[in-house]
Structures are given as structure tokens and as C-alpha cells.
Amino acid sequence: MSLPQYWRTPLCLAPRPLHPWLTERGSLTAMLMAHFPEISVKVLFQGWQKAHLDEADCLGKAQIACREVLLKSQHTPLVYAHSITSAAALRKGFHLFGRTGSRPLGALLFADPTICRSHLSWCCIDQRHPLWQKAQAAVGTLPQKLWARRSVFYAGSDKLLVTEVFLPALFT
Numbered sequence: 001m002s003l004p005q006y007w008r009t010p011l012c013l014a015p016r017p018l019h020p021w022l023t024e025r026g027s028l029t030a031m032l033m034a035h036f037p038e039i040s041v042k043v044l045f046q047g048w049q050k051a052h053l054d055e056a057d058c059l060g061k062a063q064i065a066c067r068e069v070l071l072k073s074q075h076t077p078l079v080y081a082h083s084i085t086s087a088a089a090l091r092k093g094f095h096l097f098g099r100t101g102s103r104p105l106g107a108l109l110f111a112d113p114t115i116c117r118s119h120l121s122w123c124c125i126d127q128r129h130p131l132w133q134k135a136q137a138a139v140g141t142l143p144q145k146l147w148a149r150r151s152v153f154y155a156g157s158d159k160l161l162v163t164e165v166f167l168p169a170l171f172t
């Protein structure tokens with residue numbers, strides 16, 4: 001069992017070039033588009049899976065609907081994103097979640113003024129964390145430590161937990 005990665009890590013411990021990316025409260029996709037050419041979404045997985053250990057407190061331990069993507073600039077991967085919601089939320093507040101396709105999820109979330117967002121939290125993850133393992137499987141060799149952020153989007157009482165892992169092109 002992997003050790004818990006702490007999502008209350010002080011921002012000052014993150015590499016300074018990552019601070020604007022970690023703290024951006026608007027659409028991360030829009031921010032990437034403003035800094036990199038030809039941003040695209042490569043869908044890696046869209047389906048049902050078990051919540052990770054550090055997600056269970058947000059969405060419980062039942063099977064959850066999951067979307068995993070790479071946000072890329074041309075051939076360069078920039079962000080590995082992992083978004084999860086409940087079966088009930090798929091029928092209600094996040095009914096478009098399963099039909100996003102290669103459109104960025106943010107385009108849907110930030111277009112709906114009724115959807116709210118929690119505070120952002122960040123964490124340094126390593127090879128013990130499933131998201132570090134999935135990012136490496138998707139892009140190949142990665143540094144031993146990566147920084148990730150996460151927040152919860154709310155549609156009424158329905159929750160969508162979005163975690164974004166920042167890849168080396170953004171901090172090296």
C-alpha cells in the first residue's frame with residue numbers, strides 16, 4: 001500500500017516556476033493555450049475504476065467514473081489530468097462528463113456559472129503514488145518527484161475531483 005501523499009504541502013516547497021500553474025484558479029487549459037502552441041487533449045482512459053487511497057475521503061470507496069488525459073502542446077506532454085466523479089453525479093450535475101471526448105473538460109466546467117470550485121491544494125508525488133505511475137506509463141521516463149494539484153468542482157451537491165500532474169516541460 002502506498003504511503004499517503006500529503007495534499008496540504010506548503011506552496012513554498014514547490015519549484016518557483018510551477019507556482020503560477022499550481023495556483024491558477026481559472027482554466028488550466030486556457031492558461032496552457034496562452035503559453036504554448038497547439039494545445040490538444042489526448043484521452044488515455046474514460047470509464048469506471050476504484051478511487052485511489054487519497055481520493056476515497058472525497059468520493060467514497062465505490063466504483064467511480066474516471067477520465068484520464070494528457071494535455072499536450074504539439075508532441076510535448078504538459079499535464080497529466082485525472083478527473084473522477086460518482087455514478088450519481090453522472091446522472092445529474094456532471095452528466096456531460098462522459099461525453100467530453102477530446103474537448104478539454106475545463107471548457108465545460110468554466111462555461112457553467114453554476115459550477116463552483118473548492119480551494120486548490122498541492123502535493124509532491126513520487127513513484128509510490130498511482131498518478132505518478134500512470135503519468136510515467138503515459139509519457140515514459142519521468143523525474144522521481146512531480147508536483148500535482150487538485151480541487152473539487154461542485155454542481156449543487158455533486159462533486160468532481162480534478163487532479164493535475166505537472167510534467168517536466170512546465171518546470172525544467
Ligand SMILES: C=C(O[C@@H]1C=C(C(=O)O)C=C[C@H]1O)C(=O)O
Pocket residue numbers: 026027028029030041067068069071079081082083103104105106107109162164
Ligand atoms: C479543469 C480543466 O480541464 C483540464 C482538462 C481536463 C480534461 O480534458 O480531462 C482535465 C483537467 C484539466 O487539466 C481546466 O482547463 O482547468
